[in-house]
Structure formats: C-alpha cells, structure tokens
Amino acid sequence: MRMRWWSFKRTAVCLALVAAEAASAEGLPGQDTLRADTLPGRETPFLYRYDRRLERYRRRFNSLIPQTCLLQCYGDMGLVSVGVGWDYGRREQWETDVLLGIVPKYQSKSTKVSLTLKQTFVPWSFSVSELFSIEPLSTGLYLNTVFGNQFWTSEPDRYPKGYYGFSTRMRIHVFVGQGVTLAVPPRKRFFAKAVTAFYEVSTCDLYLVSAFTNSSLTPKDYLRLSFGLRFKIL
Amino acid sequence: MHTKTINYLICILPLLWGGCDLLESHPYDAHVTGETDINRKNTALIEERLAGKDTVRFAFITDTQRWYDETRLAVRHINARGDIDFVLHGGDQSDFGVTKEFLWMRDILNGLEMPYVCVIGNHDCLGTGKDVFRSVYGDTNFGFTAGGVRFICLNTNALEYDYSEPIPDFGFITAQQERMQADSLQRCVVLMHAAPESDVFNNNVAAVFGHYLRELPGLLFCLHGHTHALSVTDLFADGILYYQCPNIKKRMYLLFTVNEEGYAYEVVEF
Numbered sequence: 472m473r474m475r476w477w478s479f480k481r482t483a484v485c486l487a488l489v490a491a492e493a494a495s496a497e498g499l500p501g502q503d504t505l506r507a508d509t510l511p512g513r514e515t516p517f518l519y520r521y522d523r524r525l526e527r528y529r530r531r532f533n534s535l536i537p538q539t540c541l542l543q544c545y546g547d548m549g550l551v552s553v554g555v556g557w558d559y560g561r562r563e564q565w566e567t568d569v570l571l572g573i574v575p576k577y578q579s580k581s582t583k584v585s586l587t588l589k590q591t592f593v594p595w596s597f598s599v600s601e602l603f604s605i606e607p608l609s610t611g612l613y614l615n616t617v618f619g620n621q622f623w624t625s626e627p628d629r630y631p632k633g634y635y636g637f638s639t640r641m642r643i644h645v646f647v648g649q650g651v652t653l654a655v656p657p658r659k660r661f662f663a664k665a666v667t668a669f670y671e672v673s674t675c676d677l678y679l680v681s682a683f684t685n686s687s688l689t690p691k692d693y694l695r696l697s698f699g700l701r702f703k704i705l
Numbered sequence: 706m707h708t709k710t711i712n713y714l715i716c717i718l719p720l721l722w723g724g725c726d727l728l729e730s731h732p733y734d735a736h737v738t739g740e741t742d743i744n745r746k747n748t749a750l751i752e753e754r755l756a757g758k759d760t761v762r763f764a765f766i767t768d769t770q771r772w773y774d775e776t777r778l779a780v781r782h783i784n785a786r787g788d789i790d791f792v793l794h795g796g797d798q799s800d801f802g803v804t805k806e807f808l809w810m811r812d813i814l815n816g817l818e819m820p821y822v823c824v825i826g827n828h829d830c831l832g833t834g835k836d837v838f839r840s841v842y843g844d845t846n847f848g849f850t851a852g853g854v855r856f857i858c859l860n861t862n863a864l865e866y867d868y869s870e871p872i873p874d875f876g877f878i879t880a881q882q883e884r885m886q887a888d889s890l891q892r893c894v895v896l897m898h899a900a901p902e903s904d905v906f907n908n909n910v911a912a913v914f915g916h917y918l919r920e921l922p923g924l925l926f927c928l929h930g931h932t933h934a935l936s937v938t939d940l941f942a943d944g945i946l947y948y949q950c951p952n953i954k955k956r957m958y959l960l961f962t963v964n965e966e967g968y969a970y971e972v973v974e975f
Contacts, residue, residue, distance in 0.1 A: 547731055577736040578737045578833075617731060672727075678732070684772075696728055
C-alpha cells in the first residue's frame, strides 16, 4: 500500500516540477544580466559558476511558490476543498492545483479526507471591462484519492488477481467550466490581485462506464456540478 | 457593471437549475437521500399481506449491477404479470459500491408494485457500500414469514468482511430455527448472494453451513446468485437444491410458487 501511495505522490511532485520548470523558463526574463549587475569585477570563474548555480537554485525554488489559492465546493473531491496552484504558459493558460477536501461522514462510519491533483486548460480570456474578464471555457481533468482503510488503490491480496479490476480509492474526473475574473485595483488589494469565480461540470470514470451502457441514466445522474473561487496572489 | 457582463452571468445561471442533484462531495460519500430501511418496511408488508395464505408466489432476480436498463425491463415485466406476491433480490445492486448506484437501483426497484427485499452481495460491500446498504435496506441478515413459509436471508460474502463480523452468522441461523419452532413454522427457504464453495464464501465452514441448513425445519430449497449463471445444484448431496438465477443482463428471472404440497419454479425470460 505504501508503494502505491508513493507512486501517486511521485506523480504529483513530477507534475509540480514540470510546471515550475515551465514557469521559470517563461516567466523570468533578464536573469542573464546577473554578472554585470550583481557581481561587478568578479572574474574568478569558480565563483561565477557557483553564484550562477545559486541563483538558479533560488529561482527554481521561488518558482515553486504557489501563485494561487483555491476554494472549491463539491465536484466529487469533497464538500469543500482548499488548495494551492500554479499558473503557467505564455498566457497563463495552464493551471495546476493541489487540493485537500473534506468528505462528510453522512451514513458512513467516518469523515474522510481527499486529495486532488487538478490540471486545467483555459484557452481564452476576454476582457469585458477594466475590472472584469471572462473565461468562456475551461477544461481539464483531476485525479482524486480518498483516505480511509475501506478504500484500496489496487485489490488487496485476499482477492483472486484482477477480481474487481478497478480501484475504489483513485478516481479520474474530466470537466468543463466557465469563470469570471475580477482584477482587484492595486490600491484595494489585500489578499489577491485577482479573484476568479468559476463553476465546473464534471464526471468520473465510474459514472461514465455506467452512463455508456445504460440509456436510462440521464445527465442528471452522472454529471456533477462544482463551484469555487480562485485567488491570484502572485 | 456592463450589460455585457450581466449577459454573460445570465448565461451561467441556468446551470444552477437542478443543481442539488448534481452536487456531490464524493462518489463514496454515503450520502443517502430518499427512502431508507426498505427491508424492514417491506418484510412487514409481506407478512401482513400473506398472513394465512396457502400459496406464495415470488420472483427472484439477482446481480443487477450496472444493468439499469435491463432491471427496468424486469420490473415492468414482473408488474405486468399481476400474480406475484413479492420479489427477492439476491444482491449485487451496485458494481463499485458507489453510493449513487444503490440509490439508482433502489429507485428502479421501487417501481415494483409488490414489496421486495434485498440481500447484500459482494460488490455491495466495496468502499462505503456496506454502510449505504445498511442505511437503505437494513441488517444484512434478516428473516420474515410469508404465508406459512419462513424466508431466511443471509449475508454470505465472507471475503469482504475479513473476520470483522461472523459471515455466515451461525448464531443467526440458530436463532431463526428457534423462531420457526416457536412460531410452529414447518417450511423455510434460504436466500443468499454467494453459495457455499463459491470464491467469496468462507469455504472452511461450507460443510458446517450445509449442516446448519439441514437442521432448519422443512428447508425447501436455497436461492443464490453471484456467478451469473442459471444453475440448479445439490451442493451437499443431501437433497437440498441450490437454485441460481443468472444476472439480469441475461434477461431472466426465476418464478417460484410454494404451497402446502411443495413448490414449483419456472425460468421466465423477458
């Protein structure tokens, strides 16, 4: 079980690193003036190389600082989920978020915590006024894992191999959504420089396989709605 | 705010239509809405309606997981006959143990014009399925009397319980035997999801289970599902037949008629 969990974590870290790399490559121009600006007169190649490395090291870790905070309700990732995210791409059209959600107890024995890794693509953003812009389409997918020993990633050993053939713990969801962004005027900024209100319509693997084989299931059965706020901090 | 912005917002609002059904915190959230405790309510109905009746006629369906269309057809077919007293469901209403699967299936089965009861199947135990089953249907071992026949409904999915509960529960079987003696009942039928010797049964006690069932007064036959096949087996070579109904996808159910002389059954295709 530990191995499987590790592989999920490793996937998350890799995705975050890829995102950070993309951000550092595109978002911070002009770093090559380092030698002239900050280290005048230093000619020793060793120090120069070390300083460059240090700078790169700092830059990489700086780019890992999440740029956004996220609050999302429902959407099969928790009643309420909170998380942090990174925007990247030339027009910041890519977003990667990591969220922790709370699933209430309802009729089960305990409240559950879920972890979501979400990848969003926002192809367009249109300004409608000085303050508002609209994202007419956002789409993407998220992986969700729920904690609790009644769930498994792959079947426990007591089952014959491939007995159920799916994981009760890991879900993959696809979604489409829309959003409205309010740019907070510089003087009024306190927490964020922009706030996006969004909603998403999603479904997950288990609902899709049910919907495909049953004409009597309607979109109301297999589609899920979620909504939330995204705060752009950096 | 610009008119344009307002227009965009108006475009979004229709999505709040029917929003409540679309809001879900997790597929396994065990958020049960609608009717609960169905087995208790329906066994009371069956006992009341069939009290003093000589002939009992029931349909047996099982393994309806993820075959909602076929289950709907079965409900329609059973209703159209008009001669069935109640319906037994042999378990596996859900495929993944996902909460909504139980509610979808319950809503379809609620279309039956006669009462129905359900035993738990191995698929119903996955994730939070056990909790949802318990909420929607009730205890996983239960019994009721229809006419003069005792129906003993058992949880036999030992593989899903990992010794946390006694599966099968011999204490429960003994209690049912005592109950039958107290009520002077001479005949009984046993319903379970997985038969002895199947992969989810605790096969260490399969023979013991057979022995306990033989001790029941006037056991007519056993009913089960699980392997999705139509079969009649004398499992312990003791003359007690185990009838298996195929999964609902094969569009078949079993129809049993029990009276003082004995019982008859037919396989109904729909």
